[in-house]
Amino acid sequence: MTERGNNALWRDRTLLKIGPSQLHWDGNGLTIDIDEKAAVIPRAVRGRIRVTPEVLGQRRFRLDPQGRHVWEPLAPRSRVDVAFSDPDIAWSGHGYFDANHGSEPLEDGFADWQWSRAHLKGGDTAVIYEGKLRSGNDFGMALRIGRDGNAEVCEMPHGVVLPRTGWAIDRLTRADSAAAARVRATWEDTPFYSRTALSSRMFGEDVHAVHESLSLDRFRSPIVQWMLPWRMPRRN
Template sequence: MRRLDLALPETPKGDAWRDALPALPDTPGAYRWFYADVTAGEYSAVCIFMVGSLFSPRYSAGVKRGALPLEHCAVNFALYHRSTRRRWVLSEYPRAAVRVLGGGRVLHIGRSMLEYGLDGTVCMEVDEQCAPFGGPLRARLVLEPQVMAADEVQLVPGLPHYWRALAPRAKARLEVLSEDVVAEGMGYHDSNHGEELLGARLPGWHWARVHGPEETVVDYHLPGGVAPLRVTAGALGTKSERRPLLAEARDTSLTGWGLRVPARLYAGNEPVDEPRLLESSPFYARVEARRDGLDVMGEVADFRRFHSPFIRWMAHFRTRVERAV
């Protein structure tokens, strides 16, 4: 995969990722995104910076004509109160930029920015309009990692899709200025990247992260009989491993869109609760559960569905297409 001149070296292992921003992709179908979530009291929020947006119907339709990931960058932010969505941002832009600020590295998409500071903090600032026709939203999420980053792993042997838990367990401060929300809690941060369009050969996945009192566990489930991945992060360090397939499949249920989601969310083998649907669409669902100091956030994605012309048409109604800023 070719690299842009504006990009910085690939993320090294260990703690050194904190002052480096990975190179951005520039080949058709490639993507890289940076995901973070936070649970803070009655609030939870998700923020994603995307280069080669997985939510972009224009990128999905244009790849065969040579559409480039930097032409389809996006910022997604969702705020939830007691598992009910309060605000939704999905803004798509035709460019992104990387610059050095005070020795740290900053990714700019529109008026929003993602910064990796030299002190180890991760800061996401969102300055957008709610989609599709909502008012302005300004938010700031700051993560202070409490554990080492995990090693990068290949999701499926032989396919060019990769995942890395950069800050699997972090102190978090969430400020949503336009909603008068200030809250502190637990945060999580990871990054995915790949060299081909999701759904081309990798049909989908589901994953969940569990914050407990002492450690965080992330389970990543993949299709086709591929052994799931697990990251465990706590006082004893951060460990990545492949787990054996479950002897018995866990129960699932169908959303109103016919997407199959877990019927219960688990902390290891311990059921936490029935998931609450934060987001539900024909190809994507976001779920949450909390009980007795355990907090679970997860996602289910079927990327093959997204490439249906009808689903791409529907996706236009949850997106704002913006000019470069």
């Protein structure tokens, strides 16, 4: 993927274009058309992702007392259909779609965060979001989002320390007991971010969960900032 300048950006109420790629909302679902060059080896990445919400979130959440950072679980449960020509892959399954936005860079507001999501029987979605603000204060919430999109705030489950990533990023999740979660696969392992598949137990159910760890302290370090253009080239 690439980071691009203002002249490569265009949007209206239903369409967002970033260079040759775009996202389009048609009222029933989100179509993501990708036409990019991979890094570090510059090979083509072309394809389409269709995200069809099965549940639409009804709330947004402030992550800090001043409200500088807002998180929205826009579609806590969705149907996802993927069809790529480069590389030649296709699959369908269930997914999740959220958004963060705010009035300052993430690294100015947070030191780190941990997030996880699991789909429960009956159509509910469990979401855990926690971390440390740049001020040093902790934040966190455990949510059970129903099929109507309403989010019930629940007691935070037990903390479970997971093995560190290959880049030595700390991973923490929540489960019904301290021994109820384990790493199934590490999908993404970078100097400041990881995405992990877990086997866990949440709200009394055995689940497959998706988990992410983000270190903004690591992200803002000069050496990582120097490395980023090699992994994510800048283009005007």
